[in-house]
Amino acid sequence: MKRAIFQRFILIISLALILSGSIFSAAISKIILDRTEENMLYTVRITDHGLNYEGNLKAQVDALKLVKGNEMTRFTVIDLGGKVIADSEVVDSYTMENHSDREEIKEALAIGIGYATRKSETLNLSMLYVAGLSENSKYILRMAVPFSGVEQYAGFLIPAILISIGITLIVSIFIANRFASSVTKPLNEIAEELNKLSQEKPEFHFKKYDFDEMNIIADTTMKMSDSLKESMARIEFERMVRQEFFSNASHELKTPLTSVRGYLELLENNMVADENMKKDFLVRIKKETINMTSLINDILMISRLETKEAEVTLSDVRLSPLLKDVCASLEPLAKEYQVSIDTNCRPLMMHANTQQLRELFNNLITNAIKYNKPNGKVLVTVTSEQDEIIIIVEDTGVGIPEDAKQRIFERFYRVDKGRSKKVGGTGLGLSIVKHIVNYYSGTIEVQSKVMEGTTFTIRLPKRPVHLIVNHEKTE
Numbered sequence: 001m002k003r004a005i006f007q008r009f010i011l012i013i014s015l016a017l018i019l020s021g022s023i024f025s026a027a028i029s030k031i032i033l034d035r036t037e038e039n040m041l042y043t044v045r046i047t048d049h050g051l052n053y054e055g056n057l058k059a060q061v062d063a064l065k066l067v068k069g070n071e072m073t074r075f076t077v078i079d080l081g082g083k084v085i086a087d088s089e090v091v092d093s094y095t096m097e098n099h100s101d102r103e104e105i106k107e108a109l110a111i112g113i114g115y116a117t118r119k120s121e122t123l124n125l126s127m128l129y130v131a132g133l134s135e136n137s138k139y140i141l142r143m144a145v146p147f148s149g150v151e152q153y154a155g156f157l158i159p160a161i162l163i164s165i166g167i168t169l170i171v172s173i174f175i176a177n178r179f180a181s182s183v184t185k186p187l188n189e190i191a192e193e194l195n196k197l198s199q200e201k202p203e204f205h206f207k208k209y210d211f212d213e214m215n216i217i218a219d220t221t222m223k224m225s226d227s228l229k230e231s232m233a234r235i236e237f238e239r240m241v242r243q244e245f246f247s248n249a250s251h252e253l254k255t256p257l258t259s260v261r262g263y264l265e266l267l268e269n270n271m272v273a274d275e276n277m278k279k280d281f282l283v284r285i286k287k288e289t290i291n292m293t294s295l296i297n298d299i300l301m302i303s304r305l306e307t308k309e310a311e312v313t314l315s316d317v318r319l320s321p322l323l324k325d326v327c328a329s330l331e332p333l334a335k336e337y338q339v340s341i342d343t344n345c346r347p348l349m350m351h352a353n354t355q356q357l358r359e360l361f362n363n364l365i366t367n368a369i370k371y372n373k374p375n376g377k378v379l380v381t382v383t384s385e386q387d388e389i390i391i392i393v394e395d396t397g398v399g400i401p402e403d404a405k406q407r408i409f410e411r412f413y414r415v416d417k418g419r420s421k422k423v424g425g426t427g428l429g430l431s432i433v434k435h436i437v438n439y440y441s442g443t444i445e446v447q448s449k450v451m452e453g454t455t456f457t458i459r460l461p462k463r464p465v466h467l468i469v470n471h472e473k474t475e
């Protein structure tokens, strides 16, 4: 590239030099012609005043030629009819042809002064003629000098032009080289930095350049690299979350499957003789199967909420009957844990999916029961504020330690593994709640004091506009 810039630069400079040289030569040659004509006219006027037109004109014009430096100059006296009266070049002027058709003579007859450049047949030389109408007689006085235009000055003009072209070219080569370098060097540096793209974690360092265009390339590359890094980090994080999720899910399924298999093998090999024990094994197998089914349902629910591709049917859900229904279904669990449930629900409606709202209530109230103390209380309040539904689930339970508060919404996260194991569960409940809240663009807040109790506050829009719009679109 540097070579190409350099070559083009030199080509343009050379063309400019040739063009300017030609214009310069043409201008010089015009100036020289004008100057020479002016000087010759002056000489013609002086000579006109010096000549004695009554005397021997031939002798006088011959004498003019003898003046030092005038050897090549020709003087001619012509009458108004074009007849040559005296000529410093020709001995027998009478034999010369009539000059009335000569350009300079015609012009002098017309306007007093005439000029012409042509080859003289008499002298066989390229001559410049200046003719002037005499002010003292009825003649035309003509002066002629050898004139070959700018060629006459070529001796000093050509070296001068060549020297100036040479100097200009040397300076141009130097400037072209520097200019080409100043363009190609940053590009090479940028290209070198971009080669780092093949590295696993490229770190780009671009300089500040004189040309804005280079800085734009550098800045854009930096921005691209930053957003690439962000995307890579996000992909990596999501990959880790997924991996953790799969390993947790398979672990959660492996434990019940192992015990189911154990029971089945004992039964298959007739190792259990007692009928009551057999029945107990079957009950345990059934319980584990129910647990596994609920685990798989939870996983499917989360994945559907995450991809948002679920065919969710929205309708106006009456919250009070729904809450009563959930509480009724949880009554046996509450009894088991010796916990009482109270509700305070205003007659409110929300445009939502019934199944999702049921899941939300069910998970929060189940937790409030499971992580409670004997004779503990659960209070569920449903109220509204402007366009929002507010659901508050309070309990007088064991509470959540401060450092665990942020993590309880993670999939499979359980606060105290030992204690939670006794209680049972997989750690997906609150993750599902969080996904449902996000689905409706709501918020969830948790306040808790260890051994005092926990309060979950959820705010959901009464009519989630974004979902209604999407829903209508798909219909």
Ligand SMILES: Nc1ncnc2c1ncn2[C@@H]1O[C@H](COP(=O)(O)OP(=O)(O)OP(=O)(O)O)[C@@H](O)[C@H]1O
Binding pocket: 363, 367, 368, 371, 395, 397, 398, 399, 400, 408, 409, 413, 414, 415, 416, 420, 424, 425, 426, 427, 428, 429, 430, 431, 454
């Ligand atoms: N009301 C609460 N009081 C005290 N701790 C709670 C409460 N709700 C949740 N937690 C803690 O947060 C953890 C995560 O709750 P989450 O509902 O996600 O899982 P889980 O109840 O253990 O299992 P699952 O709900 O899937 O059956 C629980 O293991 C528990 O330690």
Ligand SMILES: [Mg+2]
Binding pocket: 363, 366, 367, 425, 428, 429, 430
């Ligand atoms: Mg739970």
